[in-house]
Amino acid sequence: MSRKPALLLIPGLVFILFGFAIPSAIMLLAPPSTDTADVFARFGAMLTDPYDLAIIWRTVRIGVIVTVACVVLGFPIAYLLARSTSRFAGMWLALAIFPLLLSNVVRTFGWLVILGSQGAFGQLLVVLGITDQPPQLLYTELAIVLGLIQLFLPLAVISCYSAVAQVDAGLDHAARGLGATKSQTLWKIVIPLSRPGILIAGTLVFAGATTAYTTPYLLGGSSQRMLSTQLFSYASVSVDWAAASATALMMTLLVFMVSGLSSLISRKAGVTS
Amino acid sequence: MTTAAEFTGVTQAYGDTVAVDNLNLQIEQGKLTTLLGPSGCGKTTTLRMLAGYITPSAGTITINGADATRLPPEKRNLGMVFQSYALFPHLTVADNVGFGLKLRKVPATKRRELVMANLDLVGLAHLADRKPKALSGGQQQRVALARAIAISPSLLLLDEPLSNLDARLRVQMRSEIRRIQGETGLTVVLVTHDQEEALEMSDTMVVMRAGKVMQTGAPATVFTAPANRFVADFLGYENFLTQSDGSLLTVRPEHLRVAAAGVVPTTPGLTVAAVVRESVYRGVDHIVTMTATDATGTPITLVSTTRRDTLTADAGFQPGDLVTAQARDHEIVRLTSEN
Amino acid sequence: MKGRPILGTLAVLGYIIMIVPILFVVSTAFTAGDALTFPPQGVSLRWFGEALAYQPFVGALLSSLQLAVVSTALALLLGVPVTLAIQRGKIPGKSLVEGLFLSPLVVPELVVGLALYQQIMIGLHQTSFVALLVGHTVLLLPYAVRVTGASLALADPAVEEAARGLGATPLRTFFSVTLPLLRPGIFSAGLLSFVTSFNNVPLSLLLQSRQFRTLPVTMLDYVQQSYDPMIAAMSTLILAGTVVIAIVAEKTLGFAKIFGGINK
Ligand SMILES: Nc1ncnc2c1ncn2[C@@H]1O[C@H](COP(=O)(O)OP(=O)(O)OP(=O)(O)O)[C@@H](O)[C@H]1O
Ligand SMILES: [Mg+2]
Numbered sequence: 001m002s003r004k005p006a007l008l009l010i011p012g013l014v015f016i017l018f019g020f021a022i023p024s025a026i027m028l029l030a031p032p033s034t035d036t037a038d039v040f041a042r043f044g045a046m047l048t049d050p051y052d053l054a055i056i057w058r059t060v061r062i063g064v065i066v067t068v069a070c071v072v073l074g075f076p077i078a079y080l081l082a083r084s085t086s087r088f089a090g091m092w093l094a095l096a097i098f099p100l101l102l103s104n105v106v107r108t109f110g111w112l113v114i115l116g117s118q119g120a121f122g123q124l125l126v127v128l129g130i131t132d133q134p135p136q137l138l139y140t141e142l143a144i145v146l147g148l149i150q151l152f153l154p155l156a157v158i159s160c161y162s163a164v165a166q167v168d169a170g171l172d173h174a175a176r177g178l179g180a181t182k183s184q185t186l187w188k189i190v191i192p193l194s195r196p197g198i199l200i201a202g203t204l205v206f207a208g209a210t211t212a213y214t215t216p217y218l219l220g221g222s223s224q225r226m227l228s229t230q231l232f233s234y235a236s237v238s239v240d241w242a243a244a245s246a247t248a249l250m251m252t253l254l255v256f257m258v259s260g261l262s263s264l265i266s267r268k269a270g271v272t273s
Numbered sequence: 274m275t276t277a278a279e280f281t282g283v284t285q286a287y288g289d290t291v292a293v294d295n296l297n298l299q300i301e302q303g304k305l306t307t308l309l310g311p312s313g314c315g316k317t318t319t320l321r322m323l324a325g326y327i328t329p330s331a332g333t334i335t336i337n338g339a340d341a342t343r344l345p346p347e348k349r350n351l352g353m354v355f356q357s358y359a360l361f362p363h364l365t366v367a368d369n370v371g372f373g374l375k376l377r378k379v380p381a382t383k384r385r386e387l388v389m390a391n392l393d394l395v396g397l398a399h400l401a402d403r404k405p406k407a408l409s410g411g412q413q414q415r416v417a418l419a420r421a422i423a424i425s426p427s428l429l430l431l432d433e434p435l436s437n438l439d440a441r442l443r444v445q446m447r448s449e450i451r452r453i454q455g456e457t458g459l460t461v462v463l464v465t466h467d468q469e470e471a472l473e474m475s476d477t478m479v480v481m482r483a484g485k486v487m488q489t490g491a492p493a494t495v496f497t498a499p500a501n502r503f504v505a506d507f508l509g510y511e512n513f514l515t516q517s518d519g520s521l522l523t524v525r526p527e528h529l530r531v532a533a534a535g536v537v538p539t540t541p542g543l544t545v546a547a548v549v550r551e552s553v554y555r556g557v558d559h560i561v562t563m564t565a566t567d568a569t570g571t572p573i574t575l576v577s578t579t580r581r582d583t584l585t586a587d588a589g590f591q592p593g594d595l596v597t598a599q600a601r602d603h604e605i606v607r608l609t610s611e612n
Numbered sequence: 613m614k615g616r617p618i619l620g621t622l623a624v625l626g627y628i629i630m631i632v633p634i635l636f637v638v639s640t641a642f643t644a645g646d647a648l649t650f651p652p653q654g655v656s657l658r659w660f661g662e663a664l665a666y667q668p669f670v671g672a673l674l675s676s677l678q679l680a681v682v683s684t685a686l687a688l689l690l691g692v693p694v695t696l697a698i699q700r701g702k703i704p705g706k707s708l709v710e711g712l713f714l715s716p717l718v719v720p721e722l723v724v725g726l727a728l729y730q731q732i733m734i735g736l737h738q739t740s741f742v743a744l745l746v747g748h749t750v751l752l753l754p755y756a757v758r759v760t761g762a763s764l765a766l767a768d769p770a771v772e773e774a775a776r777g778l779g780a781t782p783l784r785t786f787f788s789v790t791l792p793l794l795r796p797g798i799f800s801a802g803l804l805s806f807v808t809s810f811n812n813v814p815l816s817l818l819l820q821s822r823q824f825r826t827l828p829v830t831m832l833d834y835v836q837q838s839y840d841p842m843i844a845a846m847s848t849l850i851l852a853g854t855v856v857i858a859i860v861a862e863k864t865l866g867f868a869k870i871f872g873g874i875n876k
């Protein structure tokens with residue numbers, strides 16, 4: 001087998017080059033009947049246009065909020081499950097991972113039922129007499145944030161779980177034996193040692209949240225555009241290839257910058273520790 | 274003698290590392306040959322070239338007189354037992370042993386018979402229907418052996434077959450492998466880094482160092498007449514004394530006796546004045562480490578071990594005692610070359 | 613959770629956000645009323661009947677299944693040999709090649725979708741099924757390469773050598789030893805691929821046509837126009853199917869094992 005590895009590689013290589021790498025590069029830099037210069041001009045204009053800037057800023061803001069929330073909520077789940085001796089721990093882990101298999105569309109519909117004008121949350125507020133009129137929660141940034149947290153929390157849980165599970169529980173016991181409190185053990189031992197996994201979790205969530213389409217489309221509507229919904233609108237409504245490419249370029253750069261930053265941090269941490 | 278396999282000028286290099294260097298070696302038919310040497314000396318590389326998993330950079334390998342240098346492993350009909358055993362995890366013990374027979378299109382009933390016969394040979398017929406995962410390390414090792422033997426190989430190759438077993442089982446398997454070799458009349462090549470294993474099991478032992486053969490011979494010959502300092506050192510000689518004529522003498526620690534300073538030996542031999550550095554009780558024996566100077570004036574360390582039951586009452590030497598270290602003529606080995 | 617009030621509270625909040633919206637969808641699917649309201653009015657299965665009788669959903673379901681099966685098969689057919697070459701062959705620039713095959717995971721799906729729309733549908737005048745097949749397969753290749761690669765990396769390479777030594781040709785060794793060793797990895801990769809393709813929105817949205825539209829895209833369209841419990845019923849049916857897949861996954865290989873391969 002090892003004598004002809006190239007033959008095994010060729011079909012896959014041809015496919016990924018012509019079905020992915022080359023078309024993506026062309027789309028980003030030289031879309032049909034458009035000059036590369038136009039794409040860059042449009043890209044530059046995005047950085048000064050207040051409307052575009054608002055979208056970029058919203059995308060980054062939502063990405064950061066969702067990332068922080070997913071790590072803050074996901075790490076405790078991962079930590080408690082990884083250190084649990086309960087026989088139900090496996091079941092709880094499966095419950096946290098299961099949503100990954102479920103359609104984004106189905107998961108996001110839940111928020112329509114909860115946040116919609118006839119939705120559960122609004123009704124609850126009215127019944128409790130807090131407001132007369134159900135508040136407008138749908139098509140707000142809050143709705144997008146909630147939807148994206150739901151979407152990406154399972155991913156954060158898995159990454160953190162494998163990181164914490166790798167930290168020998170014996171270290172926890174050793175630290176406690178030396179007089180550390182539970183929270184000191186967590187902050188001084190477990191979190192520093194599982195930092196690479198937490199970093200991966202953050203990167204995955206950020207990349208997912210800033211490029212997701214379904215959730216901002218369903219929960220943000222046209223008033224709360226993100227780069228993804230804006231890109232789709234350039235591509236299919238106004239068919240403005242230069243603008244679409246510039247937006248796509250912005251989205252791709254954003255993701256690459258954050259993954260680059262995170263691998264830089266983890267490499268630096270690897271050198272010093 | 275008939276030669277089962279022969280290496281002629283075989284070299285194997287990985288980039289700058291020469292794993293095997295101009296190797297010339299004959300494997301005798303029906304005998305058990307061991308390749309012995311420290312880690313990284315090229316034993317595995319030699320065995321894998323013989324099995325056909327790697328092609329030599331230079332030289333030729335013949336098997337049963339025919340050139341096999343570039344023959345793929347499946348055409349060599351050799352039985353190999355891997356250090357990791359490499360049992361097929363998805364097949365039962367019986368199917369593992371029958372794998373090679375199936376490829377040789379042996380009919381099912383005959384195959385079953387041969388599988389059971391070979392499992393009987395290693396004493397595992399009762400585990401035929403288990404999966405490898407449900408076996409102990411020692412049992413897996415026997416299955417690997419049965420699988421390799423089942424194809425009636427022209428040579429049986431074993432790469433450190435005993436190193437993953439615990440000490441007791443290891444000793445037991447040594448005689449087990451010898452018994453199987455005797456019963457089947459197979460030509461066996463066994464790789465080990467354990468000199469005791471090599472001495473106990475081999476008809477011929479090949480001592481290697483850094484890709485080169487240092488000495489080949491029967492265990493008794495190699496043990497009593499090591500060809501050079503490396504072989505002697507590897508086989509447990511610990512006292513090396515350079516003579517004034519430049520030649521090198523060596524004595525095993527159990528042959529070096531310690532006596533009070535000035536005691537004259539009754540038999541002809543070697544006498545060296547020394548100072549005791551350390552004297553330690555070790556259960557079966559007692560070990561005395563001494564400092565002395567050889568004929569060239571170089572400081573050397575001498576080691577003597579004495580079995581407890583032969584220890585005399587006044588043998589309790591203390592550090593700092595002046596003593597003489599003595600060896601009889603027939604216990605002294607004269608090395609012909611330094612390396 | 614005892615003695616960990618802060619961690620426990622955060623974890624409970626996390627589970628609520630992950631799970632409760634799904635429960636709301638399920639509960640509204642069983643309503644007897646006409647509107648997607650909460651609490652539901654009465655209990656009935658009527659909306660399930662309507663969803664299964666609604667031709668666009670049924671047609672889209674079949675399209676989605678067809679696309680998921682074909683693209684999964686294609687991704688495995690292309691990806692498994694790549695895994696073999698990477699894990700067992702001595703190829704130069706191994707990590708570069710592996711990186712290329714994993715890169716569809718980092719490039720935003722909308723970018724891939726738009727690229728294929730321009731190049732394949734407009735440029736080469738291909739049907740939307742062809743474009744979708746290419747797009748989905750590209751998206752699934754990382755799973756095929758990484759998940760099967762993880763299972764192959766765990767296997768002892770000496771096992772394949774042992775087969776050769778016993779007389780098996782390289783081809784025979786592949787089919788009687790390597791492939792059985794890869795089977796759990798291929799199964800995991802296949803399962804993840806199927807689910808990923810079935811659930812995909814961005815590619816399916818950009819590359820749809822009137823003749824070929826997947827179920828998630830059809831549902832998104834539907835909810836823009838009318839907002840009734842039929843969509844909750846269809847969602848609940850998808851949930852039921854997903855639960856079945858999850859149980860199969862758990863019973864055969866174990867959940868954690870299947871997902872373990874993704875993040876490494
Ligand atoms: N695939 C390889 N690539 C590069 N160098 C190798 C390779 N295989 C072996 N070597 C080198 O060749 C030399 C001999 O290796 P070999 O495995 O034959 O030693 P060995 O005698 O079997 O050692 P051990 O007792 O540790 O198994 C070593 O220096 C090793 O580092
Ligand atoms: Mg070796």
